Amino acid sequence: GSSNPGLTQLQSISNRSVSVILCFVYKVEHGFATASVLKDSSTMVVVEEEIQHLGIFDVDPSLGQFKDHFVYRWNKYIEQKSLIEKYEGSLEEFALGYLKFGFNREPGGIVYREWAPAAQEAQLIGDFNGWDGSNHRMEKNEFGVWTIKIPDSGGEPSIPHNSRVKFRFKHGNGIWVDRVPAWIRYATVDPTRFAAAYDGVHWDPPPSERYEFKYPRPPKPSAPRIYEAHVGMSSSEPRVGTYREFADNVLPRIKANNYNTVQLMAIMEHSYYASFGYHVTNFFAVSSRSGTPEDLKYLIDKAHSLGLCVLMDVVHSHASNNVTDGLNGFDVGQSTQESYFHTGERGYHKLWDSRLFNYGNWEVLRFLLSNLRWWLDEFKFDGFRFDGVTSMLYHHHGINMAFSGTYGEYFSEATDVDAIVYMMLANYLIHSLLPDTTVVAEDVSGMPALCRPVYEGAVGFDYRLAMAIPDKWIDYLKNKTDDDWSMKEIVWSLTNRRYSEKCVAYAESHDQAIVGDKTITFLLMDKEMYSGMSDLQPASPIVERGIALHKMIHFITMALGGEGYLNFMGNEFGHPEWIDFPREGNDWSYDKCRRQWNLVDTDHLRYKYMNAFDRAMNLLDDKFSFLASTKQIVSSTNEEDKVIVFERGDLVFVFNFHPENTYEGYKVGCDLPGKYRVALDSDALDFGGHGRVGHDADHFTTPEGIPGVPESNFNNRPNSFKVLSPARTCVVYYRVEDEAETLDEEMTKEKEAAAATQVEIEEAAIQAVGVIVPMGISDEDELEGTGDSADDDQFLRRKQSCRCIC
Known part of the structure; x- marks a missing residue:
């Protein structure tokens, strides 16, 4: 019934081609099934002719040499999916596990279920029974699922909303332990107790307290411009920020800078704040540091009202090692068949000190797939960024691996097929539930077919992060002088990706901002950021x-x-310093675990220039959709001039990385003939430049070479025009068409609207925190200017608007 043609094709292949010979054990009770993990002896026969229809071989014929691998994992995928459909109804129904497990309302009371096959006895304890479970013993079925029904009392639930609960069980050593329920939807910690463990919280607010969504999901953008954010560190004050503060104060900034997608980190509950949210303890629970589940719904709804899609940073690659308040607490030495995790060394990540899932286990699949559906259905997320995908893809988890791109590195016995099958199921499910979703993989290995549709026999992600790019910039900024920068190497690093698989590029993310590393701005300016960012004095x-x-x-x-x-x-405005979460080593300080928005809101600091250019970059794509264009042609990488010229869509980009040389009448190649004008100029006064490029100039093309003979053209382009290219600038040119004047007017209005929004943000910031004197500026400077009329004149000139259309 899906509107996605890819899903329809997959269903067709599944129905026509699969003949299954299965060895399995299954039993059904209470409307849900549990099956054993298939043994190696189980087989599947797939018609050879149908395997030829796996589209991945058409996309990349080089993968044909690994056909056996692709056939094997496709068979495993179809086998697992067919089992789920047969004994659970469908993959979509299978992923509704949160309606059966954990706490759910059923007629006459609350029913609590927990999968814990290693437990010998079990009780439900909490505030509702004084933490005495003797009268609330649970019953275990033959699948290891424990159940108890708590009847209502006087027509009201016996377990009050927002009251604490835990699962108490006795394991094989005769020891009783208390654990946070695996499917708990909220968990909190006693703030008065140092290093206290988290408690599960029964979250079932009355209708009057439930947040009701008001706005529909926005349409999927043709290309995501993602703003990666951490709610907890989004406050300008040294404390944990809240979901509602982020919605009211930060989302308008994101919208004003023309991003179309927000990616939220650290949403899943994690007891260790400094883990950046990557050591998850409670997978269905919203991080309580920043508020309640209803507060997060408010944030997402507010984002949707602004036309922003919201992605969640989901962590299914591993789980926290915590025992008392994490999923690991259910591992008491049982076999991997009865555990969420692998046993022995395979169950531990050596570098992350965390537990690794057994993706071949039926109940693990139920848990993880239901987790994805929970965040989509309950909170209206628009997609996911899957963390740690490289670790999932290989048994070696990418540790000590330097991937060279040789295909044999990706398809061998080192490949974790169970994990790949899980990701195929996950991507099929997500795209089935939400066809207009965006799912991004964090993979550093570059595995082929990771970001092609599942129906082709691929893994099914929409995008992968281009993780090698920030490493290249760090290498250049740390180890090379400007004269040593290679234009060819820069271009190769930026374009070295699989043409048929989409990438999300970034110069820096949260990874580059962690304590011990430096952001690009800090690598470039270091201590000068403390004293040299005043626009009331000449820039050093x-x-x-x-x-x-x-x-x-x-x-x-x-x-x-x-x-x-x-x-x-x-990073859009060059936020200084690194991120350092409160920890024992810094005396639990929040000073570097926040965002100093006052820096960009203060008009006489140069941070505003980087922020304005970031806004213009995104606006350029908003108007010309160059990111979504498949046309990408690099026509020149001139090492002597330090100039890179390329086309993306119908735009022509000219980057001059030379530290000193400005080129007048510089010839650049282009595809289409006609008249070109400046679309975006990094040297404009609005962006802290010198205003050397004339934005009113028309650049007329000249035909090059012999028509139809590319090698006779200029840089293999049939046309060219001449430009002024100042040192250390980038200028973008667009081809003028009949409606160009109207386009100019529309984009000018967009700029004015963005400027008005920025004023509102700044006024709100001043009302919230008062006037802040930023670092490097004295009270005297702030109130009186420099006192130098020439410098004041220069400052006024910089205030002039640039005249490019962005």
Whole structure:
């Protein structure tokens, strides 16, 4: 019944081609089934002719040498999916596990179920029974599922909303232990007790307290421009920010900068704050540090009202090692068949100190697939970023691996087929429930077919993160002088991706901002950021270089690095310093675990220039959709001039990385003949530049070479025009058509609207925190200017608007 043609094709292949010979054990009770993990002896016969229809071999014929691998994992996928459909009804119904497990209302009371086959006895305890479970013993069925029904009392639930609960059970050693329920939807910690463990909380608010969504999901953008954010560290104050504060204060900033997607980190509950949310303890619970489930719904609804899609950073690659308040607490030494995790060394990640899932286990599949559906259905997320995919793809988890791109590295005995089958099921499910979704894989290995549809025999992600790009920029900024930068190497790093699989490019994310590393801005300007960012005084050479390269690095990454773009919260305006979560080593300080929005809101600080350019970058894509264009042609990488020229869509990009040379009448190639004008100019006054490029100039093309003979053209382009290319600038040109004047007017109005929004943000910030004197500026400077009329005149000139259409 899906509207997705790919899903229809997959169903057709499944129905026509699969003949299954199964060895399994299944039993059904209470409307749900449990099957044993299939033994190696189980087989599947697939008609050879139908295997030829796996589209991945047409997309990349080189994969044909690994046909046996693809056939094997396709068979495993169809086998698992067929079992689920036969004994659970459908994959979609299977993923409704949260309606059976955990706490759910049924006629006359609350029913609680927990899968814990290793338990010998079990009780439900909590505030409702004084933490005495002797009268609330649970019953176990033959699948290891424990159940208890708590009848209502006087027509009211016996377990009050927002009251604490835990699962108490006795394991094989005769020891009783208390654990947070695996399917718990909210968990909190006693703030008065140091290092206290989390308690499960029964979350079932009355109708008057439930948040009701008001706005529909926005349409899927043709190319995601993602704003990666951490709600907890989004406050300007040294404390944990809340979901509602983020919705009211940060979302308008994201919208004003023309992003179309928000990616939220650290939503799943994690007891260790400094893990950045990646050591999840409670998979169905909203992180309680920032508020309640209803508060998160408010945030997502507010984002939708602004036309922003919301992705969730989901962590299914591993789980926290915590025992008392995490899923690991259910592992008491039983076999892997009765556990969420693998046993022995296979069940532990050596570098992350965390537990690894057994993706071949029926109940693990139910748990994880239901987890995805829970976040989509209950909170209206629009998609996911899957964390740690490389670790899932291989038994070696990518540890000590330097992937060279040789196909044999990806398809061998080192490949974890169970994990791949899980991701295929997950992507099929997500796209079936929400055809207009976006699912991004964090994979550093570059596995082929990761980001092609499942019906082709691929894994099914929509995008992968282009993780090698930030490493290249860090290498250049740390180890090379400007004269040593190679234009060819930069272009190769940005374009080295599989043409048939989409990438999200980024110059830096949260990874590059963690303590011990440096952001691009800090690598460029370092201590000058503390004293040299005042616009009331001339910029030092370090600051001028830093701002210029910050704009160029982020923009060329966006324009050439992928089919989507990502920026981490604060990097758009060059947020200084690193991120350091409160911990014992820094005396539990929040000082560097926040965002200093006052820096970009203060008009006489240069941070505003980087922020304005970031806004213009996104607006350019909003108007010309170059990220979604498949036309990407690099026509020149001139090492001597330090100039890169390329086309994306019908736009022509000219990047001059030379530290000193400005080129007048510089010839650039293009495809279409006609008249070109400036669309975006990093040297404009609005962006902290010198205003050297004339935005009113018309650039007329000249035909090159012999028509129909590309090798006779200029840089293999049939036309060319001449430009002014100042040192350390990037300028984008668009081809003028009949409606160009109207386009100019529309984009001018967009700029004015964005500026008005920024004023509202700044006024709100001032009302919230008062006037803040930013670092590097004295009270005297702030109130009186520099006192130098020439400098004040220069400041006024910089206030002039640029005249490019962005």
